[in-house]
Amino acid sequence: MLWFVIGLLLGLSFGWFLWWSNRREMTSLDEEKQLLAQENMIVLDFMHNMVEAIGEGVSRADLFQRVVHAAILSTGALSACIFERRDGTLRGVAVEGLFPPHRPLPESSRTQSSTRTRFIEQVLRSEVFNVGEGLVGKAAQTGEGILIENAHMDPRVVRHDDPALVVRSIIVVPISFRDRNIGVLAIVNPSDGSSFGQTDFSLALSLAEQAGLAIHNLDLMALQIEKNKMDADLSLAREIQSMLLPKAFPNRANLDIGAIYMPAQKVGGDFYDIFEVDENRVAVAIADVSGKGIAASLIMAICQTNLRHLAAAHCSPSRVLAELNRIMNEEMKPDMFVTVIFAVIDTAADSITMARGGHEMPIMLRSDASTGQTQLELLRSEGIALGMVPAEIFDHCIADKVVPFKSGDLFTLYTDGVTEATNADGVEYSNNRLMDAIHSLRSRDAQDLNQQILERVQLFAGKNRQADDFTLVTVKHR
Numbered sequence: 001m002l003w004f005v006i007g008l009l010l011g012l013s014f015g016w017f018l019w020w021s022n023r024r025e026m027t028s029l030d031e032e033k034q035l036l037a038q039e040n041m042i043v044l045d046f047m048h049n050m051v052e053a054i055g056e057g058v059s060r061a062d063l064f065q066r067v068v069h070a071a072i073l074s075t076g077a078l079s080a081c082i083f084e085r086r087d088g089t090l091r092g093v094a095v096e097g098l099f100p101p102h103r104p105l106p107e108s109s110r111t112q113s114s115t116r117t118r119f120i121e122q123v124l125r126s127e128v129f130n131v132g133e134g135l136v137g138k139a140a141q142t143g144e145g146i147l148i149e150n151a152h153m154d155p156r157v158v159r160h161d162d163p164a165l166v167v168r169s170i171i172v173v174p175i176s177f178r179d180r181n182i183g184v185l186a187i188v189n190p191s192d193g194s195s196f197g198q199t200d201f202s203l204a205l206s207l208a209e210q211a212g213l214a215i216h217n218l219d220l221m222a223l224q225i226e227k228n229k230m231d232a233d234l235s236l237a238r239e240i241q242s243m244l245l246p247k248a249f250p251n252r253a254n255l256d257i258g259a260i261y262m263p264a265q266k267v268g269g270d271f272y273d274i275f276e277v278d279e280n281r282v283a284v285a286i287a288d289v290s291g292k293g294i295a296a297s298l299i300m301a302i303c304q305t306n307l308r309h310l311a312a313a314h315c316s317p318s319r320v321l322a323e324l325n326r327i328m329n330e331e332m333k334p335d336m337f338v339t340v341i342f343a344v345i346d347t348a349a350d351s352i353t354m355a356r357g358g359h360e361m362p363i364m365l366r367s368d369a370s371t372g373q374t375q376l377e378l379l380r381s382e383g384i385a386l387g388m389v390p391a392e393i394f395d396h397c398i399a400d401k402v403v404p405f406k407s408g409d410l411f412t413l414y415t416d417g418v419t420e421a422t423n424a425d426g427v428e429y430s431n432n433r434l435m436d437a438i439h440s441l442r443s444r445d446a447q448d449l450n451q452q453i454l455e456r457v458q459l460f461a462g463k464n465r466q467a468d469d470f471t472l473v474t475v476k477h478r
Contacts, residue, residue: 063218064094067175067185067211072096074207075171075200077187081124082175083136084183090136092124099124099188100165102134102158120165134158135172136184143181145173145208147201169195173208177216185211231266238266241297244304250276254347254407256476257282258446260454263469269296270415270469271304275311280348283311286413286473287340288359295336302331303338303386317342317355318383318398325357325386325394338386341413345405345475352405355398358385360416363431365438367408374442376435379403411475412438417468418453421461429460446474 058066064082071080079097083090101123132141135156139146151157151167160166171187185208190196249257259272269289277283285307289296306327310320320342328338341362343354354362361378368374381401384394405411414434421429437456441449450472457470 058218060215060218060222061093063215064183065096067207067214068094068096071185071187071204071207074203075187075196076191077196078189078191080185080187082183082185083129083140085131085140085181088131090129090131090140090184092127093183095121095124097188098164099186100158100160100167102127102129102136104158105160105162105165135170136186139172139174139184140181143174143176145171145201145205147171147196147198149195149197168193171196171201171204173201173204175208175212175215177212180216182212182215235266238263241267241271241301244301245271246274249274250282252282252347254478255282255345256446256478257284257474258448258450259471259473260447260450261469261471262454262466263292264417264466265292267294267297268292268469269300270417270471271300272413272471272473273304273307274473275308277311277344280346282345282347283342284345284411284413284473284475285340285342286359286415286471287338288415288417288469288471289338290336292469299328299332299336299338303328303340307342311342316400317344317353318400321355321357321383321386321398322391322395325398326391328386329390332387337388340386343411343413345411350404350406350477351402352411353400353402354379354381355400356381356383357398358383358388360414360419361431363412363414363435363438364403364405365410365412365442366406367410367442369408374439376439378431405477407477409477410438410442411477413473415469415471417466417470418457418472420468421457421466421470422464423460424462424464429457433460446476450474 064084068080068082071077077097079095079099081092081095081099084093098117098120101120105120105123129137131137135146135148148154148157148170151170157167157170168189170189173185174181175183175185185204187196187200187204190200245261246259249259257274259274261268261270261272263270269292271285271287271289273283273285275283285304287300287303289299289303303324306324307320310323314320314323321340324340332338338357339359340357341354341359342357343352343362345352356362356379361380364377364379366375366377379401381399383398386394388394389397412434419429419431419434433456434453437453438449441452444452453472454470
């Protein structure tokens with residue numbers, strides 16, 4: 001009977017132990033589920049706040065500050081700081097609370113207790129760490145978070161004499177997006193005097209991950225806004241540039257004039273101009289500004305405006321370019337220049353007087369009506385690009401060249417975007433192909449001839465992207 005009672009008691013005790021163990025395990029699981037649900041809610045709320053902030057158009061600095069504030073609220077910490085990574089270094093950019101600096105404070109800081117918080121914030125913002133230096137640099141270097149539950153005896157933690165700056169517990173986590181480290185979030189000292197645990201560490205890692213995504217999206221949005229603004233500026237520049245190009249050409253019964261301009265980008269550095277000098281003379285100009293984009297288009301506009309003004313004041317094309325060189329030398333940066341041809345067609349004298357400032361040599365096709373024979377030549381003349389040398393050298397090199405221009409002749413000006421267009425094998429279209437095209441298309445009117453040449457160049461280049469501006473001007477003497 002005694003053994004029966006003892007066995008019964010042992011059985012009840014073991015059963016109670018099993019029940020208690022299961023109940024404890026269930027309670028522990030419930031607590032873990034609650035903690036996980038709480039962490040998920042915090043992260044979701046943080047994500048929502050980050051999306052709202054980006055939608056409001058906050059700055060990068062404001063977003064960093066919101067991340068710091070959210071980290072303190074979520075973990076119950078006394079202070080937190082974000083160190084942004086720039087060019088291999090880390091600098092404090094957002095801080096909340098009395099965050100302990102990562103280097104010992106100077107002796108003078110002890111006398112600044114009235115403005116201690118502001119002073120320490122200034123210290124944090126002025127401190128620069130190399131990647132790999134200290135806890136912050138280590139997290140940035142490895143991409144892994146660091147949890148120090150008890151920091152009193154950890155040699156990695158900087159010790160300060162000020163009791164308010166003593167680090168009891170610290171979490172340091174990298175803020176990254178994919179493989180790109182953006183910075184580091186450091187959180188110090190729970191407000192209840194305890195230590196950070198694995199739950200706090202897990203939460204900090206989740207917040208840092210979402211912060212990295214938010215900062216990346218903010219950067220993308222800023223880039224898109226900047227791109228949209230640049231696109232708008234480029235569109236406006238293109239409209240202004242198109243306004244500067246001639247819409248109609250001088251009406252001469254014995255001249256057929258055509259021109260095509262196709263920039264490689266939204267705005268280009270090529271330009272052409274065709275305008276009336278007097279009842280017998282028509283001026284034709286073509287130029288190529290070094291470089292592309294807005295800077296080249298501005299130089300182009302300045303060059304074109306001055307060219308018309310100078311053409312009205314001087315009869316000689318070489319004198320026009322000499323004066324234009326003086327003006328452009330003052331307007332252009334040292335690494336910029338303009339190649340140009342300025343020609344005056346005299347329909348009464350059946351001649352062309354031209355000056356060439358380092359530009360592609362124009363092509364003349366001569367046609368003998370009596371024999372039906374044609375002849376192609378490159379019109380060579382001396383000259384240096386505008387903006388490359390001072391006036392005394394340029395004036396000595398530039399000179400007028402006079403050539404006959406009779407009925408049946410064809411005069412073509414072009415920029416190197418035509419002849420230097422390359423195919424998939426890297427072969428250039430070249431002057432020879434251009435001259436062959438002009439010869440085979442000589443019977444067409446000037447604008448149609450230009451269009452057909454453009455199509456031939458594009459067919460030659462194939463899928464190769466247009467690398468340079470394409471400008472072509474053709475004048476036929478009827």
